[in-house]
Amino acid sequence: MNYDRVILELIDRVAALESEVALLKEGYVNDAIQPNLQDLNAKSITRKDTTRYLFKDHIYGKNRLVFAVIQEYVKENPGLSADDLLLAFDRKIQGSLGVVRKLEELKNSYPDYQRRFFASPNEIISTASDNCVVCSQWGTFNIGTFLKRANELGFEIKSI
Numbered sequence: 001m002n003y004d005r006v007i008l009e010l011i012d013r014v015a016a017l018e019s020e021v022a023l024l025k026e027g028y029v030n031d032a033i034q035p036n037l038q039d040l041n042a043k044s045i046t047r048k049d050t051t052r053y054l055f056k057d058h059i060y061g062k063n064r065l066v067f068a069v070i071q072e073y074v075k076e077n078p079g080l081s082a083d084d085l086l087l088a089f090d091r092k093i094q095g096s097l098g099v100v101r102k103l104e105e106l107k108n109s110y111p112d113y114q115r116r117f118f119a120s121p122n123e124i125i126s127t128a129s130d131n132c133v134v135c136s137q138w139g140t141f142n143i144g145t146f147l148k149r150a151n152e153l154g155f156e157i158k159s160i
């Protein structure tokens with residue numbers, strides 16, 4: 001077992017949780033989108049969230065919505081570098097994995113990256129500097145932060 005990798009992954013997870021707590025304290029998470037944990041009962045926590053989102057006349061689930069927004073952002077910003085894309089969608093928005101990652105760096109860090117990122121050949125995001133991939137790990141507790149950032153960038157997304 002590669003203990004160094006396990007330790008690094010645990011450190012990433014702790015940092016992500018600390019970031020999420022900081023974002024919650026700063027009010028960065030949109031309360032209208034994020035559920036109030038005190039209002040949820042045990043039954044609703046175990047129920048799968050099947051919320052769909054309307055973006056550019058298409059309906060998406062959470063992870064495909066994020067992918068579509070990233071694609072649109074790159075399309076609207078020709079010549080965008082991978083570093084600029086990473087800055088636009090801060091890693092803290094998603095958590096430990098990040099919203100977008102450079103493909104080559106990810107291959108070296110996570111041998112099973114295809115399970116957690118959109119990484120098939122037709123899903124790779126090409127920027128002016130590097131190929132990137134979008135994280136596919138989105139749920140009730142991190143999608144609200146992404147929706148707020150997308151709104152800040154001028155994207156109109158409706159929950160349906």
